[in-house]
Amino acid sequence: QVQLVQSGAEVKKPGASLKVSCKASGYTFTSYYIHWVRQDPGQGLEWMGRINPNSGGTDYAQNFQGRVTMTRDTSISTAYMELSGLKSDDTAIYYCARGGQDPYIDYWGQGNLVTVSS
Amino acid sequence: SYELTQPPSVSVSPGQTARITCSGDLLPNKYAYWYQQKVGQAPVLVIYKDRQRPSGIPERFSGSGSGTTVTLTISGVQAEDEAEYYCQSADSSGWAFGGGTKLIVL
Numbered sequence: 126q127v128q129l130v131q132s133g134a135e136v137k138k139p140g141a142s143l144k145v146s147c148k149a150s151g152y153t154f155t156s157y158y159i160h161w162v163r164q165d166p167g168q169g170l171e172w173m174g175r176i177n178p179n180s181g182g183t184d185y186a187q188n189f190q191g192r193v194t195m196t197r198d199t200s201i202s203t204a205y206m207e208l209s210g211l212k213s214d215d216t217a218i219y220y221c222a223r224g225g226q227d228p229y230i231d232y233w234g235q236g237n238l239v240t241v242s243s
Numbered sequence: 244s245y246e247l248t249q250p251p252s253v254s255v256s257p258g259q260t261a262r263i264t265c266s267g268d269l270l271p272n273k274y275a276y277w278y279q280q281k282v283g284q285a286p287v288l289v290i291y292k293d294r295q296r297p298s299g300i301p302e303r304f305s306g307s308g309s310g311t312t313v314t315l316t317i318s319g320v321q322a323e324d325e326a327e328y329y330c331q332s333a334d335s336s337g338w339a340f341g342g343g344t345k346l347i348v349l
Contacts, residue, residue, distance in 0.1 A: 160338075162340075169329065169340060169341070169342045169343045170278075170280075170286065170329055170331075170340040170343070171340065172331075172337060172338035172339070172340065174337075184337070186337050186338070187336070187337065220285060220286075227274070227291070227292070228274075228276075228332070228333035228338060229274075229276040229288060229291050229331065230276075230278075230286075230288060230331075231288055231297070233285035233286055233287075234285065235285060236285055
């Protein structure tokens with residue numbers, strides 16, 4: 126069965142960088158996009174961008190351009206999302222998720238709670 | 244990306260029909276997708292391409308669209324349907340999620 130397993134919760138200081146991992150299993154990693162979606166505490170969903178694990182090509186949401194980097198390691202079926210210049214309002218749950226050619230998500234990771242605090 | 248607008252909440256009694264709307268200027272030309280998110284859980288896709296239901300999603304969930312508005316309809320609402328529901332769409336500039344609608348089962 127399809128599974129996306131993310132790294133654990135993190136606490137970061139303002140100005141630091143965050144790198145979250147997402148290990149995929151149960152399907153061919155290079156055949157589906159990996160998306161990253163953020164959810165502020167008690168708030169809605171925000172799309173951060175996606176990576177094509179086959180080519181490494183990325184599309185980033187305008188709100189995160191210049192601060193986010195998405196990469197992948199196909200040898201271990203793992204995608205990564207790095208966010209730099211953390212601020213307190215980056216405190217959120219970060220989800221990785223799988224998507225196909227059509228623009229929707231069919232499987233989600235369990236989410237990573239990231240707390241940014243001094 | 245662009246904006247999708249949902250009502251903050253919808254309340255229904257068990258067994259009634261709930262309708263959750265989502266409005267956006269590009270919806271006449273782009274498909275909408277719906278996700279259900281229960282407290283403490285990741286979202287789950289309940290409708291794709293406006294009206295298609297993924298396997299495993301109960302038949303009481305359906306989707307429709309007209310002009311700039313799409314609607315998620317839940318017929319015969321059950322207590323377990325209480326959750327936050329998000330619409331989502333995409334264009335060449337990126338993806339957008341609606342702000343979410345809390346379905347309250349009275």
